[in-house]
Amino acid sequence: MNQEIPKFHETFNPILEILSDKEIIHTREMQKRVIEKFYSHLPKELLEEKTKSGEILINNRIAWGKSYLKKGGYIHYPSRGNVQITEKGLNQKSTLNLKDLEEESSLLDFYQTENEKHSHTTEIKNISNASPQDLIDEGFDQIEREIKNELLEKLKTIDPYYFEKVVLKLLKKMGYGDFIETSKSGDGGIDGIINEDKLGLDKIYIQAKRFNENKVREKDIRNFIGAMSGDTNKGVFVTTSLFDKGAEEKAKNAHHKIILIDGNKLVDLMHEFNVGVQIKQTYEVKQLDEDFFMEQ
Numbered sequence: 001m002n003q004e005i006p007k008f009h010e011t012f013n014p015i016l017e018i019l020s021d022k023e024i025i026h027t028r029e030m031q032k033r034v035i036e037k038f039y040s041h042l043p044k045e046l047l048e049e050k051t052k053s054g055e056i057l058i059n060n061r062i063a064w065g066k067s068y069l070k071k072g073g074y075i076h077y078p079s080r081g082n083v084q085i086t087e088k089g090l091n092q093k094s095t096l097n098l099k100d101l102e103e104e105s106s107l108l109d110f111y112q113t114e115n116e117k118h119s120h121t122t123e124i125k126n127i128s129n130a131s132p133q134d135l136i137d138e139g140f141d142q143i144e145r146e147i148k149n150e151l152l153e154k155l156k157t158i159d160p161y162y163f164e165k166v167v168l169k170l171l172k173k174m175g176y177g178d179f180i181e182t183s184k185s186g187d188g189g190i191d192g193i194i195n196e197d198k199l200g201l202d203k204i205y206i207q208a209k210r211f212n213e214n215k216v217r218e219k220d221i222r223n224f225i226g227a228m229s230g231d232t233n234k235g236v237f238v239t240t241s242l243f244d245k246g247a248e249e250k251a252k253n254a255h256h257k258i259i260l261i262d263g264n265k266l267v268d269l270m271h272e273f274n275v276g277v278q279i280k281q282t283y284e285v286k287q288l289d290e291d292f293f294m295e296q
Contacts, residue, residue, distance in 0.1 A: 005046055005058050006039065009098035011065030012074075014038040016092060019075060019085035026081050031062045053281035067146060072101045077153075136285070148267040151276055155240045155266070156212050163210040164191040166276065167238045170266075173273045176204065190227050194236075203232040211241035216260075218246030225254055233257055238266060 006014075011034065018033045019025070025033075035047070035058060042058075049057045066083060069075045074089035074096070155163060168179040171194055180193045196202035207224045209216060216239050224237055237243075237251070238261045251258040261269070270276050 003042065003046070005042070005049065006061055008061045008064035009068070009101075011062045012069060012096045012098075012101075015062065015065055015069060016074060016085060016089050016096065019083065020090065022085060022090070024078050024082050024084045027063070027066065027083055028081075030066070030083055031059050034062055052283065068098075068101050071149075080157075144271065147277060148264075148271055151267045151270060152240065152263050154276070155263070156210065158210070160210045163240070164206075164208040166270075167206060167208040167266075168192045168194075170270055170273060170275045171204075171206065171236070173275050174269070179206070190224075202234075204234045204236060205232055207235065207237045209237070209239040209241075211239055213241065215242045215244040216247045217244055218250045221247045221250040221254070221258065225250075225256055225258070228256060235259070236261065239263065240266065 014034045014037070015030065018030055018037065039047070039058060047056075047058060051057050051060050066075065069089070070077065070083075072088075073086060074092060075083055075085050078084050155166065158166070164181070168181065168191075172179055176194045177196045178194070180195070182190050182192060190205050191208045192206040194204040194206060196204060205224075205228050207220075207227075209220065216237065221237060221243075224235060228235055233256045235256055236259045240263045242262050243251075243260050248260065251260050
């Protein structure tokens with residue numbers, strides 16, 4: 001019997017089996033059941049082994065297995081913290097391995113934008129030739145992509161009014177001054193106003209649209225511009241989705257200065273300015289100090 005902690009991809013099938021009854025369960029309960037059924041034979045010291053950040057290693061591996069299954073469409077998150085198998089997962093009859101998921105377009109689509117797909121796929125295939133530093137960099141990049149995906153999914157499910165607060169908090173964190181939330185009735189499509197200076201002489205109007213699938217259209221930009229009063233010509237339109245071509249052209253050709261921030265750009269900024277995310281662990285990579293030995 002295998003006496004090693006499973007690799008993350010080795011947890012794919014145990015996770016699917018535990019979820020095969022279609023029950024919605026919390027992630028922690030799912031991890032517990034996977035360990036009890038498939039890995040309880042492992043020595044206690046292995047089951048208690050931790051990552052460098054202090055997380056139980058086997059839970060970390062199962063969590064990454066769950067994440068990959070989610071990206072492949074085999075499971076989904078029906079509510080906060082909970083997990084459930086999908087029809088695709090139920091219909092998976094053969095043993096699922098990492099190669100199967102890496103070849104799925106849904107997985108590759110998640111990990112990179114169109115112009116990055118080829119290079120990243122090549123990196124995955126050539127990973128065995130990578131240096132230790134390459135592996136570290138690729139690992140951090142992968143974790144960052146995962147966090148940004150989770151962040152965007154979270155933004156698409158939160159209350160629309162709270163989404164507006166998130167956007168205003170981000171802009172303040174970026175150094176754009178104090179903000180004023182506008183009334184939710186009769187606000188003419190303006191969700192907030194940023195005062196760039198203490199006296200409020202320079203203002204930026206904010207519109208935040210929390211969309212799941214629908215794109216922001218030209219009409220939305222036109223209404224936003226129409227709602228801006230004569231005391232400013234600056235606006236920021238933020239969405240969790242995308243802007244269609246008409247919306248982009250309207251913003252580009254407007255007499256006002258309109259900045260468009262789509263879902264991908266939004267999570268990039270939130271990640272950069274630590275809004276909605278927190279630093280979990282800092283790692284130190286040391287190298288030989290040549291100057292130290294020059295003193296002898």
